[in-house]
Structures are given as C-alpha cells and as structure tokens.
Amino acid sequence: MIKDITLGQYLPGNSIIHRLDPRTKLLMTVSFMMVLFILNSILSLIISMVIVLSCYHIAGISYKYAFKGIKPVLYVIVFTVILNVFFTSGAPLLVWKFITISKEGVNSAILVSLRVLTLITSASIMTYTTTPIMLTDAIEKLFKPLKKIKVPVHEMAMMMTIALRFIPTLIDETDKIMKAQAARGADIGTGNIIQRAKSFIPILVPLFISSFKRADDLAIAMESRCYRGGEGRTSMRVLKFTNKDLFAFIAFVLFTIILFVLQFFI
Amino acid sequence: MKSIDSLIKTNDVSYVYLNSINPIKAVNKISLSIKQGEYIAMLGRNGSGKSTFARLLNALLLPSEGEVIVLSKNAANEDDLWFIRKRVGMIFQNPDNQIIGTTVEEDIAFGPENLGVIQQEIKSRVTQALTDVGILDLRERAPHMLSGGQKQKVGIAAILAMHPMCIIMDESTSMLDPLGREELLKVVSILNKKEKITIINITHHMEEATFANRVIIIDNGKIVEDGTPAEVFTDVDKITKIGLDVPQVTLLLHKLKKAGYLKKVDAITVKQAYERIVQILE
Numbered sequence: 245m246i247k248d249i250t251l252g253q254y255l256p257g258n259s260i261i262h263r264l265d266p267r268t269k270l271l272m273t274v275s276f277m278m279v280l281f282i283l284n285s286i287l288s289l290i291i292s293m294v295i296v297l298s299c300y301h302i303a304g305i306s307y308k309y310a311f312k313g314i315k316p317v318l319y320v321i322v323f324t325v326i327l328n329v330f331f332t333s334g335a336p337l338l339v340w341k342f343i344t345i346s347k348e349g350v351n352s353a354i355l356v357s358l359r360v361l362t363l364i365t366s367a368s369i370m371t372y373t374t375t376p377i378m379l380t381d382a383i384e385k386l387f388k389p390l391k392k393i394k395v396p397v398h399e400m401a402m403m404m405t406i407a408l409r410f411i412p413t414l415i416d417e418t419d420k421i422m423k424a425q426a427a428r429g430a431d432i433g434t435g436n437i438i439q440r441a442k443s444f445i446p447i448l449v450p451l452f453i454s455s456f457k458r459a460d461d462l463a464i465a466m467e468s469r470c471y472r473g474g475e476g477r478t479s480m481r482v483l484k485f486t487n488k489d490l491f492a493f494i495a496f497v498l499f500t501i502i503l504f505v506l507q508f509f510i
Numbered sequence: 511m512k513s514i515d516s517l518i519k520t521n522d523v524s525y526v527y528l529n530s531i532n533p534i535k536a537v538n539k540i541s542l543s544i545k546q547g548e549y550i551a552m553l554g555r556n557g558s559g560k561s562t563f564a565r566l567l568n569a570l571l572l573p574s575e576g577e578v579i580v581l582s583k584n585a586a587n588e589d590d591l592w593f594i595r596k597r598v599g600m601i602f603q604n605p606d607n608q609i610i611g612t613t614v615e616e617d618i619a620f621g622p623e624n625l626g627v628i629q630q631e632i633k634s635r636v637t638q639a640l641t642d643v644g645i646l647d648l649r650e651r652a653p654h655m656l657s658g659g660q661k662q663k664v665g666i667a668a669i670l671a672m673h674p675m676c677i678i679m680d681e682s683t684s685m686l687d688p689l690g691r692e693e694l695l696k697v698v699s700i701l702n703k704k705e706k707i708t709i710i711n712i713t714h715h716m717e718e719a720t721f722a723n724r725v726i727i728i729d730n731g732k733i734v735e736d737g738t739p740a741e742v743f744t745d746v747d748k749i750t751k752i753g754l755d756v757p758q759v760t761l762l763l764h765k766l767k768k769a770g771y772l773k774k775v776d777a778i779t780v781k782q783a784y785e786r787i788v789q790i791l792e
Contacts, residue, residue: 376612377612377616405610405611405612406610408612409609409610409611409612409653412652412654413606413653413654416654457607458606458607461602461604461607461608462607462608462610464570464602465602465607465608465610466610466620467570467595468568468570468595468599468600469595469599469610469620469621469624469668469669469672470592470595470596470621470624470625470672471620471624472592472624476626477623477624477626478622478623478626478627478628478629478632479623479629480615480616480619480622480623480629480632480633480636481616482629
C-alpha cells in the first residue's frame with residue numbers, strides 16, 4: 245500500500261495540456277502568477293479563475309482535484325478574509341455596535357481570496373499534467389544559461405532525478421525498519437508529542453546509515469557506467485517546442501492582454 | 511596487435527587498502543589473462559579479495575602495484591579510463607543501488623547518454639538491450655515496482671546498451687531468490703554464447719560455476735586454482751580446505767571415489783554425474 249503512492253501529483257493523460265513542452269508549462273505558470281499579482285480588479289480575477297478551470301476541463305482533470313489543492317490553505321484564506329473585512333478602514337458599509345465593515349474591506353477580501361485560489365489552482369494544473377522528471381528536465385534546460393556563471397545546473401538536476409528515483413525505495417525501507425523495530429518491542433506513535441518524536445529516533449538512525457551506504461553504492465555504479473558530469477552528455481529525452489506550444493503562448497498572451505484591458509478600461 | 515585474443519591481462523597486480531589502521535593487502539600479485547568470449551566463475555570466501563580484484567578490472571580501483579591491461583590499454587592511464595569502463599561493464603550486489611533512472615527505459619539510457627551517443631541511437635540501443643535480455647515489456651516501469659531478478663536484468667541491459675565486451679557480475683545473484691538467480695544466469699549464458707561477451711561471475715554459489723567454462727578460485731588475495739570446472743572440482747579436498755563447498759554432485763562422486771567405485775571425479779552437472787553412476791552400475 246505504501247508502495248502505491250504516486251510521485252508528485254501527476255495524473256496521467258493525453259490531452260493537449262499534457263503534451264505541451266514542460267518548459268512552456270513552467271514559463272506560463274510562472275508568468276501567470278506574476279500577472280495575478282498585478283491584476284487588481286475582481287472581474288479580471290474571476291475571468292482568470294474561469295480560464296484556469298477551463299484548463300482543468302481541457303486536461304480532462306476533474307474539478308475536485310482543483311479543490312484538493314486548495315484544501316490545505318483554506319484556513320489561511322478564511323483568516324485573511326476576516327482580517328481584511330474587519331480591519332480595513334474606508335467608507336462604512338455596515339455598522340453594528342463597535343464592528344464596522346467597510347466597502348474597501350469587502351473588496352480587498354474578495355480580491356485576496358480570489359488571487360490565492362487562482363494561484364494555487366494554476367500551479368496545481370501544471371503538476372497534475374507534468375511528470376516530475378519532465379519538470380526537472382525543463383528546469384535544467386531553462387537554467388542552462390546560468391552555467392556561464394558557474395551555477396551547477398546539471399548537477400542539481402541530477403540530484404533531483406536521483407531524489408525522485410529513491411523516494412519510493414526509501415519509503416519502502418522506512419516501512420521495513422518500522423516493522424523491524426516494532427518486532428523488537430519499539431513503541432511507535434503513542435504517548436505525548438515528545439515521546440512520539442523520540443520514538444522516531446530508532447527509525448531515522450538506521451534509515452540515515454543505509455542511505456549513506458546507498459549513496460556510496462550508487463556513486464560507484466554511476467562511475468562504472470561512465471558518468472563524468474554533464475560534460476559531453478546527451479539525453480534520450482529531447483524537449484522540443486512544437487506548434488502546440490506556439491499556440492499555447494499566443495493564447496496566453498491574448499488572455500493576458502484581455503485581462504489587463506478589462507482591468508484598466510472597465 | 512599481438513594481444514588481440516587477450517581481452518584483459520593483469521601483470522602481478524596487487525591492491526592494498528590504506529584507509530584502515532593496519533593496511534590490508536586484498537589482492538596479492540595476481541597475473542591472469544582473460545580471452546574474449548570466456549565465461550569465468552570467480553570463487554572465493556568472503557574477504558578473499560575477489561571483489562577488489564573485479565574492481566581493478568574496470569578501473570574503479572587502480573592497482574597499488576603491477577598493471578591491468580584492457581585491450582592493450584593500461585587502466586592506470588586516466589585518458590583511457592572511459593574507454594575501459596565502456597568495454598568492461600559491471601553489475602553489483604544490491605540491485606536497488608545501481609538503478610539511476612526513474613523508469614527502466616531511462617536507466618538503460620543512462621550509460622549511452624554518458625557516452626554522448628546521439629538521441630535516435632540511444633532509443634534503438636535501449637530497445638535492443640531490452641529485447642536481448644527479454645524484458646521489453648518492462649520498459650516504462652518504475653524501478654521500485656520490479657522484482658530483484660528483474661532489477662538485475664535491467665542492470666545487465668543497462669550495460670549492454672553501452673556495447674561492452676565484458677560483463678563482470680559482482681555477487682549479483684546473492685540477493686536473488688533461486689528462480690531469479692536461474693533466470694539471470696540463463697540470460698547471461700545466452701549473451702556469452704550468442705554475442706561472445708566475456709562473462710566474469712563473482713560468486714560463492716558453487717552451483718553457478720557449472721555454467722562457466724573456466725573457474726578461478728581466489729583465496730587470501732591469490733589465485734589458488736584456475737582451470738575448467740571439471741579440473742578444478744576434481745580436487746575436492748583442496749577446495750574444502752580453502753573453506754568453499756563443491757557442487758553436491760561432485761561431492762557425491764568424490765565419496766564414491768573414496769569408496770573405490772570411481773577412478774576420478776570429473777562430473778559437475780547432475781547429468782554428467784548420472785552418466786557416471788550408470789556406468790558404475792553397469
């Protein structure tokens with residue numbers, strides 16, 4: 245059961261969004277987030293939300309996954325809404341005893357919550373439609389120019405790949421160690437918070453030691469397969485911009501213009 | 511090119527581990543010549559130096575004394591390091607700790623990628639390697655969803671994609687169940703016969719030596735026996751003295767010889783032993 249967890253939150257599919265170049269998706273997501281911070285009208289933000297949700301529709305991903313991403317930050321949103329509604333000064337909309345709700349307060353509460361919701365759903369759609377390994381590739385390619393100023397881009401991407409590769413293996417191992425320690429009478433996960441934290445030491449120590457052993461083995465295996473850093477290395481997966489990406493970029497730019505036009509002229 | 515038939519040659523090779531308080535001489539003046547297409551089983555107790563010796567053969571370790579020559583190139587020469595590692599591939603004991611890719615396909619592509627092979631060729635090499643090992647159906651699988659035997663086959667395929675001349679298995683069967691071990695050995699045997707790839711199987715399972723056409727026994731960093739399986743296992747007393755077992759059938763024949771039924775022990779497989787025993791009965 246513990247083996248079945250998926251890496252990241254990738255949901256397999258074959259939609260146009262799935263097939264876009266990961267660099268396109270990454271760039272568009274980042275720029276879309278910036279656009280969201282600049283946008284300042286409720287109408288524009290509502291339209292952005294609609295755009296993001298229609299991306300879910302195109303990708304064939306159920307809206308409940310959009311909600312799944314929001315869930316953990318729901319409290320934060322509620323909290324900011326309360327703060328904004330009650331503590332923003334301006335033209336009073338409702339006065340009851342000492343509580344004053346201003347028009348500006350309501351306005352900014354809606355703005356902030358819409359912005360956060362759209363931010364999260366738009367970032368989620370990228371991780372839902374792109375495998376972690378593709379994202380790593382995209383990051384490596386996009387940051388390649390940084391190599392000139394001696395940033396170890398390839399090494400960082402390789403480390404991410406290895407981390408992704410070993411997450412399931414280490415989860416498996418944790419499971420085994422927990423069972424082994426339980427068989428020796430270790431009491432895991434009971435008692436107060438300090439006792440529970442302490443009970444994880446006999447799990448973490450063997451896990452750490454074996455990870456170092458694995459790292460050592462892996463380094464030797466990589467070396468014996470002629471790994472010598474990124475220099476002169478080719479790749480089986482080659483990222484290629486296609487017409488789909490061009491189309492996506494044009495659509496993105498058009499929508500951005502529309503959003504700004506709406507904000508400034510209406 | 512006088513040494514065209516000798517793939518790997520070692521001249522008085524020694525290796526000393528310096529990082530402990532008292533240096534350990536793990537390999538002590540081994541001289542050996544390995545020909546293209548041989549299937550060698552290298553046997554020895556734990557700590558006999560066989561794994562260290564194997565690591566000297568593809569320049570993972572460099573000899574403290576003597577020299578290792580692979581296809582007339584010296585392993586100590588840094589410029590030839592990658593040439594040698596490309597020709598002499600190695601798979602290790604723990605199948606989990608040698609898979610680098612997040613899918614089988616990517617792991618097999620890792621070697622050719624390091625060699626700078628162009629993209630289209632990597633794809634065809636991956637397909638070829640997977641077909642040769644018979645795991646084409648596992649192409650898209652994630653490594654943690656594979657069995658131990660399958661993982662070791664991925665390891666073999668990953669080396670094959672680099673077009674090697676020799677595969678060293680460093681106790682690669684020791685963590686496998688009997689079925690997985692049998693399948694792995696079958697794959698390796700086929701590669702040896704069809705593609706003429708030299709196989710060096712380092713193991714302490716005596717039964718695996720019967721697949722080989724040459725058996726080398728290492729003890730205390732030295733070669734103590736070197737010959738065909740039939741030759742080596744004849745001397746049952748010597749092998750038991752080193753602390754190794756002989757295949758069960760050989761032991762049976764050895765006992766029959768002691769009892770005076772046989773003149774010499776020359777069977778290492780069940781079939782051969784059966785024939786000998788039938789002869790006695792007749």
